[in-house]
Amino acid sequence: MATIDAPKQVSFQQDAEVLRKACQGWGTDDKAIISVLGHRNAAQRKQIRLAYEQLYQEDLIKRLESELSGDFERAVYRWILEPADRDAVLANVAIKKLSPDNHVIAEISCTRSPEELLAVRRAYQARYKHSLEEDVAAHTKGDIRTALITDSFGCFLQLLVALVTAFRYDGEEINTRLANSEAKILHDAVKDKKFNHEEVIRILTTRSKMQLMVTFNRYRDDHDTSVTKHLQGDSGDEFLPVLRTSVRCLNDPKKYFEKVLRNSIRRTGTDEDALTRVIVTRAEKDLKDIKEVYHKRNSVPLDQAVAKDTSGDYKALLLTLLGKQD
Amino acid sequence: MATIDAPKQVSFQQDAEVLRKACQGWGTDDKAIISVLGHRNAAQRKQIRLAYEQLYQEDLIKRLESELSGDFERAVYRWILEPADRDAVLANVAIKKLSPDNHVIAEISCTRSPEELLAVRRAYQARYKHSLEEDVAAHTKGDIRTALITDSFGCFLQLLVALVTAFRYDGEEINTRLANSEAKILHDAVKDKKFNHEEVIRILTTRSKMQLMVTFNRYRDDHDTSVTKHLQGDSGDEFLPVLRTSVRCLNDPKKYFEKVLRNSIRRTGTDEDALTRVIVTRAEKDLKDIKEVYHKRNSVPLDQAVAKDTSGDYKALLLTLLGKQD
Numbered sequence: 001m002a003t004i005d006a007p008k009q010v011s012f013q014q015d016a017e018v019l020r021k022a023c024q025g026w027g028t029d030d031k032a033i034i035s036v037l038g039h040r041n042a043a044q045r046k047q048i049r050l051a052y053e054q055l056y057q058e059d060l061i062k063r064l065e066s067e068l069s070g071d072f073e074r075a076v077y078r079w080i081l082e083p084a085d086r087d088a089v090l091a092n093v094a095i096k097k098l099s100p101d102n103h104v105i106a107e108i109s110c111t112r113s114p115e116e117l118l119a120v121r122r123a124y125q126a127r128y129k130h131s132l133e134e135d136v137a138a139h140t141k142g143d144i145r146t147a148l149i150t151d152s153f154g155c156f157l158q159l160l161v162a163l164v165t166a167f168r169y170d171g172e173e174i175n176t177r178l179a180n181s182e183a184k185i186l187h188d189a190v191k192d193k194k195f196n197h198e199e200v201i202r203i204l205t206t207r208s209k210m211q212l213m214v215t216f217n218r219y220r221d222d223h224d225t226s227v228t229k230h231l232q233g234d235s236g237d238e239f240l241p242v243l244r245t246s247v248r249c250l251n252d253p254k255k256y257f258e259k260v261l262r263n264s265i266r267r268t269g270t271d272e273d274a275l276t277r278v279i280v281t282r283a284e285k286d287l288k289d290i291k292e293v294y295h296k297r298n299s300v301p302l303d304q305a306v307a308k309d310t311s312g313d314y315k316a317l318l319l320t321l322l323g324k325q326d
Numbered sequence: 327m328a329t330i331d332a333p334k335q336v337s338f339q340q341d342a343e344v345l346r347k348a349c350q351g352w353g354t355d356d357k358a359i360i361s362v363l364g365h366r367n368a369a370q371r372k373q374i375r376l377a378y379e380q381l382y383q384e385d386l387i388k389r390l391e392s393e394l395s396g397d398f399e400r401a402v403y404r405w406i407l408e409p410a411d412r413d414a415v416l417a418n419v420a421i422k423k424l425s426p427d428n429h430v431i432a433e434i435s436c437t438r439s440p441e442e443l444l445a446v447r448r449a450y451q452a453r454y455k456h457s458l459e460e461d462v463a464a465h466t467k468g469d470i471r472t473a474l475i476t477d478s479f480g481c482f483l484q485l486l487v488a489l490v491t492a493f494r495y496d497g498e499e500i501n502t503r504l505a506n507s508e509a510k511i512l513h514d515a516v517k518d519k520k521f522n523h524e525e526v527i528r529i530l531t532t533r534s535k536m537q538l539m540v541t542f543n544r545y546r547d548d549h550d551t552s553v554t555k556h557l558q559g560d561s562g563d564e565f566l567p568v569l570r571t572s573v574r575c576l577n578d579p580k581k582y583f584e585k586v587l588r589n590s591i592r593r594t595g596t597d598e599d600a601l602t603r604v605i606v607t608r609a610e611k612d613l614k615d616i617k618e619v620y621h622k623r624n625s626v627p628l629d630q631a632v633a634k635d636t637s638g639d640y641k642a643l644l645l646t647l648l649g650k651q652d
Binding site for chain 2: 121125130131133134137138154157158165166168170202205207208
């Protein structure tokens with residue numbers, strides 16, 4: 001369930017006026033910005049942007065970018081975008097890093113529904129005039145040029161491209177016999193430490209999430225351990241870590257997001273990128289459930305942990321998105 | 327341009343009545359079936375199916391299947407389907423063959439527009455409860471078990487899956503510098519006979535068709551020969567032939583289709599599958615242009631060549647789809 005709390009009836013024009021006023025004069029009224037945008041869902045935010053554009057002939061996003069700064073600006077910018085467009089931006093930022101953040105690519109590919117991922121690919125093309133897979137492939141290649149070239153690099157590229165291009169079957173039909181045989185294939189690969197085997201990539205990138213769930217359960221039943229636990233080792237490159245991230249995202253996205261949040265806070269120096277990313281992308285989806293998983297796992301409520309680790313307007317926005325009542 | 331000649335105003339109910347009458351009593355009135363369905367576009371055929379279902383509570387396609395037989399039945403069945411659904415059927419038939427016909431997979435992936443290919447993937451899932459890439463990957467694997475396992479098999483699988491999952495950028499923007507450097511990468515691969523190099527697969531499966539056109543032209547300018555001509559050799563497996571088919575489909579689909587038609591007729595024993603496939607899939611698209619290419623290349627009109635090689639109702643339907651006036 002979602003955490004944000006958006007009223008059903010909203011006057012987009014009035015919201016646009018509040019935002020305009022918040023941006024005028026000396027300084028910015030960040031509280032007003034949070035109290036409007038922090039309580040509007042994606043469809044409403046889009047209408048507010050349109051109303052703002054019509055009223056003032058300027059782009060609300062551009063105006064906010066020029067008014068705000070730092071983590072708060074980045075969080076507002078990410079929050080205000082439509083989900084598919086936001087994912088396109090997140091993917092592009094991850095790809096264009098000097099050392100591409102392939103875990104974000106795996107996260108977006110494996111936690112979004114097939115239709116959502118398709119919408120991300122459309123949004124990516126509209127924004128960047130390239131396909132997502134084109135940029136993933138070209139930049140992964142670029143990355144490796146300056147890095148250690150390992151045997152499994154070809155497979156790594158194949159894994160990433162297959163993850164972003166997947167359009168998995170999203171229906172109810174599963175095949176138990178297939179799950180049994182593919183659980184065995186996965187286990188054979190683990191046993192032989194051939195994590196980058198063609199078959200492993202094929203299974204993880206093409207089967208439906210429902211089918212994979214049955215396969216992973218079968219694996220656990222047969223071997224008393226989850227496949228994730230078995231995907232450990234030191235391959236000296238990113239293949240295995242990204243493979244593990246993919247399996248965790250496919251298998252139990254809420255648990256995965258809890259861990260990303262935990263790591264983003266726990267580390268010395270908060271990882272604001274990760275913290276913001278999970279909160280803005282999940283607030284309208286399942287952040288309530290993720291909060292529960294977090295509380296259970298860490299014996300402290302997520303909002304409390306976030307409040308302790310952040311400050312100012314950035315903190316206020318995150319807490320609003322986490323469902324804090326004003 | 328299309329060859330079929332569909333009237334703008336059509337009474338779907340009347341068409342359904344004609345088809346019903348054609349199927350009743352002793353024998354079937356094949357001429358009536360051809361004169362209706364052969365002159366209706368995809369949207370109209372869909373409406374006729376709906377009208378037929380409403381009037382007679384039976385599925386027109388099932389009825390036709392039970393009334394007709396042989397090449398004529400197969401051609402009517404393929405023609406009547408909506409284009410994306412038809413491609414899904416063609417792909418599935420190609421995949422499920424004892425020895426999968428991977429050229430058909432490459433043809434569908436590379437000659438359809440990005441949006442059309444996406445529609446095929448949707449139609450495939452609706453029909454078969456699997457994703458297209460899932461079946462391509464699983465069956466290619468199955469195929470190779472009983473065949474010769476070669477070095478390039480992993481790359482072959484990668485190529486096929488990347489072709490069907492591609493959602494290429496379809497806009498106007500091209501990058502000439504990139505085309506120059508990637509033309510060089512392709513030529514280096516050709517020079518070293520490393521056709522299955524990661525980079526070759528990456529370029530051919532992720533770049534936009536417009537971008538590839540510039541790259542292929544650059545290749546020809548630099549080396550006085552087309553890349554297709556250079557993609558020859560005896561690798562002992564299907565990788566190179568399918569790669570060549572892909573390049574030809576991406577580079578000049580009309581010329582590609584002309585050659586498929588030529589081969590389907592020229593061989594001893596007509597290849598009805600290929601002949602039907604090209605005519606039904608292109609009749610509403612660019613079959614008029616393909617006819618011109620054919621005539622120029624073979625000094626004989628395509629309809630004449632088809633008429634010489636086929637007979638009966640099958641011949642009558644193909645000629646109607648080729649634009650012959652009754």
